[in-house]
Amino acid sequence: MTHRIPPQRVEAAARLYETIARAGSIVLTTHLNADGDGAGSQAAMASWLRSRGQEVWIVNPTRFPPVFEFLIEDADWIVDAGDPPAREITARADLAVVLDTGEASRIVRVKGLIQHLPTVVIDHHLPGEGPLGGDGLRDSEACATGELLYDLIQHAGDPWTNPMRQGVYVAIMTDTGSFRFSNATPAAHRIVADLIAGGVDPEEMFRRVYGSSPARRYRLLAATLQSLEVDAQAGIAWMTVPSDAYDALDSSAEDLDGFVDYPRNVEGVEVGLLFRQAYSGATKISFRSNRYVDVQKLASHFGGGGHARASGALVREPLDTVRQRVIEAARQAALSERPARG
Numbered sequence: 001m002t003h004r005i006p007p008q009r010v011e012a013a014a015r016l017y018e019t020i021a022r023a024g025s026i027v028l029t030t031h032l033n034a035d036g037d038g039a040g041s042q043a044a045m046a047s048w049l050r051s052r053g054q055e056v057w058i059v060n061p062t063r064f065p066p067v068f069e070f071l072i073e074d075a076d077w078i079v080d081a082g083d084p085p086a087r088e089i090t091a092r093a094d095l096a097v098v099l100d101t102g103e104a105s106r107i108v109r110v111k112g113l114i115q116h117l118p119t120v121v122i123d124h125h126l127p128g129e130g131p132l133g134g135d136g137l138r139d140s141e142a143c144a145t146g147e148l149l150y151d152l153i154q155h156a157g158d159p160w161t162n163p164m165r166q167g168v169y170v171a172i173m174t175d176t177g178s179f180r181f182s183n184a185t186p187a188a189h190r191i192v193a194d195l196i197a198g199g200v201d202p203e204e205m206f207r208r209v210y211g212s213s214p215a216r217r218y219r220l221l222a223a224t225l226q227s228l229e230v231d232a233q234a235g236i237a238w239m240t241v242p243s244d245a246y247d248a249l250d251s252s253a254e255d256l257d258g259f260v261d262y263p264r265n266v267e268g269v270e271v272g273l274l275f276r277q278a279y280s281g282a283t284k285i286s287f288r289s290n291r292y293v294d295v296q297k298l299a300s301h302f303g304g305g306g307h308a309r310a311s312g313a314l315v316r317e318p319l320d321t322v323r324q325r326v327i328e329a330a331r332q333a334a335l336s337e338r339p340a341r342g
């Protein structure tokens with residue numbers, strides 16, 4: 001049983017493919033602090049388009065995460081948005097493809113670089129408040145952006161190479177929490193089965209992504225776990241990343257990957273929250289839920305968004321003032337959305 005493009009995506013995939021096929025030079029971008037889905041999808045898409053003889057560049061708002069660099073066939077394809085070549089490349093490109101977000105606010109400084117270009121979006125997030133225009137392939141039913149990219153490449157009928165398979169595999173592996181979350185759908189497993197049959201080594205992918213954390217990540221986790229608080233009555237738990245430890249350890253955003261799962265996984269907890277000071281005067285919040293609270297809705301009250309079980313927000317207010325309001329909103333949501341027993 002192989003995966004087939006869901007009927008609701010066929011038309012969009014066909015249109016998007018026509019647009020992409022016409023472009024000689026293409027810029028790929030994703031949201032700030034690229035995760036495995038954003039970075040893996042970019043890696044796969046870059047390999048795919050290069051194999052077709054098209055010119056492709058990856059220009060992200062923040063540094064391409066080193067942990068996913070092994071997925072990129074040629075390091076020269078990555079161009080820093082702040083460097084002069086980014087300006088030249090985007091000036092003469094024909095098309096911009098935004099992956100794993102549809103929000104202008106999440107590609108920050110890349111927005112200015114690509115605003116003169118026709119832009120398409122490949123994304124599986126629910127639409128937020130500042131959607132990017134343009135055609136594309138958007139479906140919040142997809143487990144990951146990598147699933148949509150798989151469909152697009154299948155539609156194109158081009159041969160799969162190993163770098164293409166590995167990028168899509170890592171996209172799906174990371175966004176499904178290594179096939180544990182509710183988005184580990186039959187489609188996700190069918191696609192991954194196909195990728196493994198094609199030569200992807202699951203053990204190697206897992207080790208390269210999760211089995212090579214710098215020691216500072218665990219030291220920061222130890223410091224952050226000290227702050228764990230639980231409201232057992234409401235079923236919420238939260239932690240705060242200590243800024244002093246973050247700075248002292250010379251940490252980066254990718255070190256925090258998975259931290260929010262600790263409060264979420266506390267027995268009896270429905271909503272897990274992670275707070276951190278993003279830069280002076282701004283607070284980053286990660287929201288997770290287990291069964292019934294829609295954290296996309298919760299995050300949208302704070303200008304954020306994402307998915308029903310995993311969302312995020314960046315609030316331009318100091319940590320101490322925003323934290324209490326978020327905890328209170330989460331408490332209300334957990335209590336009011338709790339299903340009646342019976």
Ligand SMILES: [Mn+2]
Nearest residue numbers: 037100145175
């Ligand atoms: Mn994603």
